[in-house]
Amino acid sequence: MGLAGPCLPCDSGRMERYTPSLIEPKWQAYWAEHQTFKTPEDPKLPKKYVLDMFPYPSGAGLHVGHPEGYTATDIYCRYLRATGHAVLHPMGWDAFGLPAEQYAIQTGTHPAVTTQKNIATFKRQIMALGLSYDWDREVDTTDPAYVKWTQWIFLQLFKRGLAYQSEKPVNWCPALGTVLANEEVIDGKSERGSHPVVRLPLRQWMLRITAYADRLVDDLKLADWPESTKTMQEEWIGRSEGAEVKFPLVDGNGELEIFTTRPDTLFGVTFMVIAPEHPFVERLTTHAQKNAVEAYAHQAINRSDLDRKAAKEKTGVFTGGFVTNPLTGQPVPVWVADYVMMGYGTGAIMAVPGHDQRDFEFARKFGIPVLQVVSADGTVIDGEMPEAMTEEGVAVNSGPYNGLTTETFKKKVTQDLEASGQGKLRVEFRLRDWVFSRQRYWGEPIPIYFPVETDGDPRQGAAHTIRYDMPMPVDEAELPLQLPELEDFNPGEDPAGTLARAIDWRFFQRDGLWYARETNTMPQWAGSCWYYLRFMDPRNPTAAWSQEAAQRWLPVDLYVGGAEHAVLHLLYARFWHKVLLDAGHLNVPEPFGKLVHQGMILGEVEYTAFKLGDQFLNRDQITTNPEGGYQHKENGAEVLLVRVPEEDTEKKGATIILKANPKITVEARAFKMSKSRGNVVNPDEVILAHGADALRLYEMFLGPLEATKPWSTTGIQGVSRFLERTWNLGQKPVSDLAPEGDLLRLMHKTIRKVGEDIEALRLNTAISAMMIFLNELAKTEPLPRVAVETLVRLLHPFAPHLAEELWETLSHAPSIQAVPWPTYDPALCVDEAVTVVVQINGKVRGRVTLPADSSLDERRTAALACPDAQSHLAGKEILKVVVPPNGTLVSIVVK
RNA sequence: GCUCGCAUGGCGGAAUGGCAGACGCCAUGGACUUAAAAUCCAUUGUCCGAAAGGGCGUGCCGGUUCGAGUCCGGCUGCGAGCACCA
Numbered sequence: 007m008g009l010a011g012p013c014l015p016c017d018s019g020r021m022e023r024y025t026p027s028l029i030e031p032k033w034q035a036y037w038a039e040h041q042t043f044k045t046p047e048d049p050k051l052p053k054k055y056v057l058d059m060f061p062y063p064s065g066a067g068l069h070v071g072h073p074e075g076y077t078a079t080d081i082y083c084r085y086l087r088a089t090g091h092a093v094l095h096p097m098g099w100d101a102f103g104l105p106a107e108q109y110a111i112q113t114g115t116h117p118a119v120t121t122q123k124n125i126a127t128f129k130r131q132i133m134a135l136g137l138s139y140d141w142d143r144e145v146d147t148t149d150p151a152y153v154k155w156t157q158w159i160f161l162q163l164f165k166r167g168l169a170y171q172s173e174k175p176v177n178w179c180p181a182l183g184t185v186l187a188n189e190e191v192i193d194g195k196s197e198r199g200s201h202p203v204v205r206l207p208l209r210q211w212m213l214r215i216t217a218y219a220d221r222l223v224d225d226l227k228l229a230d231w232p233e234s235t236k237t238m239q240e241e242w243i244g245r246s247e248g249a250e251v252k253f254p255l256v257d258g259n260g261e262l263e264i265f266t267t268r269p270d271t272l273f274g275v276t277f278m279v280i281a282p283e284h285p286f287v288e289r290l291t292t293h294a295q296k297n298a299v300e301a302y303a304h305q306a307i308n309r310s311d312l313d314r315k316a317a318k319e320k321t322g323v324f325t326g327g328f329v330t331n332p333l334t335g336q337p338v339p340v341w342v343a344d345y346v347m348m349g350y351g352t353g354a355i356m357a358v359p360g361h362d363q364r365d366f367e368f369a370r371k372f373g374i375p376v377l378q379v380v381s382a383d384g385t386v387i388d389g390e391m392p393e394a395m396t397e398e399g400v401a402v403n404s405g406p407y408n409g410l411t412t413e414t415f416k417k418k419v420t421q422d423l424e425a426s427g428q429g430k431l432r433v434e435f436r437l438r439d440w441v442f443s444r445q446r447y448w449g450e451p452i453p454i455y456f457p458v459e460t461d462g463d464p465r466q467g468a469a470h471t472i473r474y475d476m477p478m479p480v481d482e483a484e485l486p487l488q489l490p491e492l493e494d495f496n497p498g499e500d501p502a503g504t505l506a507r508a509i510d511w512r513f514f515q516r517d518g519l520w521y522a523r524e525t526n527t528m529p530q531w532a533g534s535c536w537y538y539l540r541f542m543d544p545r546n547p548t549a550a551w552s553q554e555a556a557q558r559w560l561p562v563d564l565y566v567g568g569a570e571h572a573v574l575h576l577l578y579a580r581f582w583h584k585v586l587l588d589a590g591h592l593n594v595p596e597p598f599g600k601l602v603h604q605g606m607i608l609g610e611v612e613y614t615a616f617k618l619g620d621q622f623l624n625r626d627q628i629t630t631n632p633e634g635g636y637q638h639k640e641n642g643a644e645v646l647l648v649r650v651p652e653e654d655t656e657k658k659g660a661t662i663i664l665k666a667n668p669k670i671t672v673e674a675r676a677f678k679m680s681k682s683r684g685n686v687v688n689p690d691e692v693i694l695a696h697g698a699d700a701l702r703l704y705e706m707f708l709g710p711l712e713a714t715k716p717w718s719t720t721g722i723q724g725v726s727r728f729l730e731r732t733w734n735l736g737q738k739p740v741s742d743l744a745p746e747g748d749l750l751r752l753m754h755k756t757i758r759k760v761g762e763d764i765e766a767l768r769l770n771t772a773i774s775a776m777m778i779f780l781n782e783l784a785k786t787e788p789l790p791r792v793a794v795e796t797l798v799r800l801l802h803p804f805a806p807h808l809a810e811e812l813w814e815t816l817s818h819a820p821s822i823q824a825v826p827w828p829t830y831d832p833a834l835c836v837d838e839a840v841t842v843v844v845q846i847n848g849k850v851r852g853r854v855t856l857p858a859d860s861s862l863d864e865r866r867t868a869a870l871a872c873p874d875a876q877s878h879l880a881g882k883e884i885l886k887v888v889v890p891p892n893g894t895l896v897s898i899v900v901k
Numbered sequence: 902g903c904u905c906g907c908a909u910g911g912c913g914g915a916a917u918g919g920c921a922g923a924c925g926c927c928a929u930g931g932a933c934u935u936a937a938a939a940u941c942c943a944u945u946g947u948c949c950g951a952a953a954g955g956g957c958g959u960g961c962c963g964g965u966u967c968g969a970g971u972c973c974g975g976c977u978g979c980g981a982g983c984a985c986c987a
Contacts, residue, residue: 234905238982241904246986266987279987320985345985355987363902364985436986569981611912674912707925709914713907714980721913724925727940771915774924781924843920848968850920888919888967895919897967 024733026697029811034136036810042823043087043095043138051092055559056083057538057598059567059575060098060145062530063124064105068131069679070687070705070717075566075604077702078711078767080137082564084803085764087138088827094559095138096541098145099125103530104182104198107448110495117448117495121148131689135698136806138823143544147533148448152540154486155550156532157453159582161479162589164454168214169442171474176441178206183497183504184445185210205308208501209474211443211452211526215581219243219435222580231601232712235572242573244436249420251356251429253278253329256337259289262329265351265434269423270415271358272333273404274379276369278340279322279355282306283348290340292326299323299342306344320345320368332428333405333419343368351434359394366394379403380412440578442529445503447495449527453480453487458520464513472522487523503527534575535582538562538597556591562598569603576601602767605714607705608676609685613650615672618643622670676716687717699805700726706769706804728777729808731784732801736812741788752782753793754834760800761827769804776800791816799828843895844869846878862889869896 037043056079061072083095099121106117106124125146132139145152163169177186181201185208190197215222223243226236248267255262262278280286282303291299302323322343331338338356345364346355359369359376369376376391382399398412407415423429443452454477462468480487490511497504505525506512512523536550543555576598583597616623618638623645638645650672679686692701703725709715745753756779763772779797783789795816802809802822813822836858842865844852852874856865866889869875875898882900889896 232906234982237905241983244983244986248987264987268987343985345987347986350986357987362987364987367985434986436983572982707913713914715913718913718926721926724913728925730940770913771924774915777924841920845919845968853920886967890919890968892917892919895968897919899967 022737024730024808026699026729026807027694030134030136030693030698030807033807033810034133036820037136037138038141040821041142042821043140044142045094045096045140046092048092049558051090053094053558054083054086054091054564055094055538055542055562056086056564057095057541057562057566058097059565059571060100060534060537061128062100062103062105063121063128065109065120065124066681067124067127068689070689070692070701071604071607071679072132073135073689073701074607074705074711075568075602076132076135076137077705078602078604078769079564079566080135080702081706081764081769081803082767083138084806084823085761085827087823088799088802088825090826094143094541095140096143096145096544097132097137097139097141098143098537098541099128099147100530100534100537101125101146101148102449102528102533104446104448107446107495110448114493118148134693135689135702138806143541145537145540145544147537150486150488151547152533153450153488155540156450156528156536157480157485157487158482158550159536159586160450160528160532161453161482162591163213163582163585164477164479166585166589168217168585170212170214171209171477172212172439173207173209175205175207176210177203178208178501179203182446183499185441185443185501206501210441211454211524213440213442213581215440215578216435216437218581218584219245219437221584222437222577225580225584225596228596229601230599232603235569235576235601235603238572239577242437242577245433246436247431247433249416249423249429250352250432251332251423252427253332253338253356255290256328256330260286262286262290262340262354263352264354264356265432266356268358268361268412268416269419269429270401270404270407270410270412271361271379272331272356272419273401273407274358274360274377275331275338275356276359276375276377277357277365278329278338279343279346279357279365279368280325280340281346281348281353282342282344284342284353286340286354287325287342290325290327295324295326299325303342306342320364320371322368322372324372332423332426339374341368341372349438350436360391361395363394363396366391377403384409440581442532443503443526444529445497445501445525446527447489447492447497447504449529450532451487451489451505452524452526452528453485454478454524455480455514455521456524458513458522460520464520464522465509470520470522477524478521489527531575531578535579536586538565538579539583539586539592550591553591556593560592560594561596563600565598565601566604568606572603603712605710605712606678607687607708608714608716609679609683609687610718611674611676611716612685613672613674614647615650615670616645617648618645622667624670679717692722696722696726697729697807699808700729703729703773703804707773709770711767711769725773728773728780729805732780732797732805733808733812735780735783735789735794736798736815738789738794740791740794740816743788743790745790745793748837749782749786749790749793751834751837752779753796754830756800757796757828757830758832758835761830764803773804776804796828798822799825840894842869842893844872844875845895845897846875846900848897851875851878860893862891862893865889865893866896870898 058076058079079095083093086093101121106120109115109120110117160169177191179186179196179201182196182199186196186203191203195201196203223240223245226239229236246267248265249269251264251266251269251272252261253264264278287299287303320343322341325340325342327340328337329340330336345368346353357365357368359365359374360378361380366376378387378391379402380395380399381402382397384400384402386402401407401410401415407419410418420429420431456478457473457476458464458470459473460468460470464470490505490508492504492508495504500506503525505527512525514521539551542559543551546552579597583592586592587595637643677683677685689701700722704722707725708721756775759775760772763769763775776797783793783797798809798812798816799822809822810820814820838858839855840858842854842856843850844854852872854868854872856868866887870887879900884898884900886899887896
């Protein structure tokens with residue numbers, strides 16, 4: 007690409023060509039030198055805290071998905087600064103994590119080295135986009151000065167009894183050499199890398215997030231979040247209200263407690279189920295059933311989640327034991343089955359096969375009776391129930407409770423059970439406590455140590471016992487507790503973790519006694535749980551943040567990031583926030599106000615067709631096979647889905663066909679960008695070809711911020727052309743004559759539209775409004791200076807480099823960021839004339855043009871009188887004439 | 902299976918219950934050029950028609966309304982989340 011293109015003729019002689027590669031670095035250097043985006047200290051300015059979810063700096067560098075959210079917030083921030091706000095807009099790095107460590111295991115490069123290299127790449131790429139971050143506030147979660155306060159927060163949790171150890175079975179991933187949170191396990195495999203995960207009892211640090219379950223649900227109403235995200239969190243927490251009911255063992259040896267949300271079906275209980283891990287298994291099992299129950303329980307407990315999921319059929323064994331139904335006094339058999347889990351409720355259920363799908367399946371399989379106790383309309387089904395009726399209704403076959411609705415029954419029976427001491431109201435949560443330890447190297451060390459009982463020096467291999475039951479917090483003055491240097495980062499097979507091998511770091515002596523440090527590290531979520539707090543006061547050496555900073559900046563006003571964090575990160579951060587609020591370090595209940603998830607940017611649309619050998623086939627000749635592939639319907643031969651170049655296709659009505667073979671239809675679809683697919687778009691290359699302003703503008707113009715949308719190489723040329731045309735306009739001589747008439751009105755309308763759209767993050771329509779304004783200005787001669795300057799000022803948040811350059815060209819001193827946002831006159835935002843649409847029986851039949859100040863009656867009269875209407879009204883009877891209050895149309899109903 | 906979201910030209914999309922398709926891409930024609938690229942101008946939902954004009958049209962079926970892409974009910978398809986949670 008040659009830069010010395012032909013000069014366009016113009017009145018002032020030679021015109022320079024729009025060259026982003028020259029002006030973009032120029033202004034980036036200017037902003038850095040003049041600290042244009044430094045967060046203002048002035049407390050009189052209204053504050054706005056605008057936050058992007060900070061990235062994990064991967065080795066692959068930025069992809070085009072990153073600039074989407076970052077550009078949107080950047081536009082918003084530049085607009086807010088121009089409208090007189092003090093804006094806090096920081097960026098940082100979520101830099102602990104597995105990839106750097108995996109790389110270290112393979113190559114021996116220290117993760118800190120890899121991390122710093124990746125951060126440098128990310129920062130260079132983000133800088134090249136011209137984003138207006140206050141780089142003085144940059145944070146890095148792996149920086150000891152940051153780790154110090156992450157550990158400090160852990161100690162606050164520990165001191166409040168919210169961090170504890172547990173020996174429960176956890177998700178151990180042998181391939182990764184670590185334990186994973188429930189949230190990181192998907193279908194029995196690790197979220198990262200899809201490695202198998204097994205259940206293994208290990209000592210773990212847990213965070214008592216369940217203690218905050220109620221508030222985490224209730225306070226969602228304070229957050230201005232997408233409903234879908236709130237729903238996901240609500241469901242993740244999964245609060246359900248029901249009853250705890252006690253079923254006495256028939257042999258008098260205690261009571262079996264169960265949790266149910268349907269105490270109204272107590273009369274329909276025909277069996278009980280307890281989890282294989284339930285402590286009552288032994289007590290309930292009769293001698294005759296002992297072998298069968300033990301075999302089943304042993305097998306079920308060792309079954310991985312993957313196996314449990316794969317099994318579709320219900321399994322279980324009768325214990326031989328019975329309990330008594332507290333309402334009917336009838337004996338009920340107790341079974342062991344793995345469809346009941348120890349981790350939820352009491353690990354035991356009352357089974358009501360008539361009104362629960364799972365119980366129904368179980369009863370069917372093992373020939374257990376099914377009773378009807380709820381009916382939609384009060385009638386009782388004759389004979390066996392054909393399927394479980396899970397809806398609410400009216401009680402039947404329920405003794406004194408017959409005829410009650412489900413809701414009333416629940417309330418009444420819960421009260422009755424409570425009065426007789428046989429049960430009570432109980433609220434259960436799906437949410438479990440958070441497994442907070444990882445057996446890896448590249449994470450924050452957990453600042454805890456334990457006494458060691460030993461006769462010698464444990465570093466020399468002396469026999470010793472670590473008293474894990476006596477955890478002691480590291481003194482706050484000793485923070486940060488830094489990672490030891492290691493040669494080999496391989497986690498190995500010791501579930502105590504990589505750090506267990508750093509003997510000299512692990513064991514230390516104090517006052518003659520030996521102690522051992524915790525060798526687990528924190529999960530990657532830890533750093534991101536509170537980075538928004540550190541940004542408020544990032545260099546504070548004596549506190550994680552100051553009270554004044556918290557008063558000034560919280561809550562985050564706008565938070566933009568991917569929907570993939572809807573549950574994990576956003577729930578964990580809210581939990582820590584509430585703990586810190588309770589500890590008196592914060593003053594607002596929720597960290598994030600408005601939350602927006604940017605949509606994914608897919609790869610370019612791909613055209614595909616089915617091919618067997620060198621023969622193309624149509625969709626209707628193909629079926630999918632169980633492995634997810636395709637095969638020929640008749641002969642079963644394997645068929646491939648192949649990519650077809652776009653130029654070989656042709657559109658024919660609603661379908662796309664092959665040019666060479668019009669009988670073959672082609673499917674068009676965009677796919678998620680991925681290395682393996684080879685459809686990843688690299689921002690560096692886009693900037694090289696079109697400039698950062700074009701990339702920014704294009705990503706915003708693509709569609710609504712929240713939508714998933716495909717990348718298009720030709721599409722970016724449209725916005726590139728717009729920028730060039732704006733540039734060319736800026737090179738033209740301008741007149742000091744004020745704009746007037748329609749141009750003046752369009753200018754005011756555009757100011758209003760762009761401002762309103764930025765505030766609502768409708769950036770695509772804001773750009774389209776500026777395009778319309780430009781198209782009009784390009785036709786205007788002489789060109790009013792005020793109009794060109796207005797366009798440049800409006801464009802500035804979107805294409806800041808171009809705007810700065812044009813602002814200078816228009817003989818102004820930099821920077822345009824210091825120039826207040828243009829204002830509009832509402833009186834000039836309406837047209838002088840209105841076009842009133844004449845509708846007859848719902849069809850548009852004509853238009854009349856009237857002055858903007860005409861009354862509704864005048865419009866009605868003019869519409870009825872217009873020739874187009876008359877020709878459709880001739881010989882018809884007018885039944886009704888409707889003029890809506892905005893007066894844009896007159897609707898006539900005739901017969 | 903449950904929960905949530907989405908569905909508009911050849912494509913990305915626009916439209917407080919009020920002119921469907923703004924803006925952009927693509928495509929076609931023209932101007933400029935020796936030529937091409939770039940640029941500029943015009944056309945561009947679809948069908949009938951020489952035109953004037955008219956019919957149809959926002960996934961499908963129905964409803965509310967003077968008026969529905971928009972609201973309500975029922976489907977279908979696609980996407981996301983959850984998934985034996987008692």
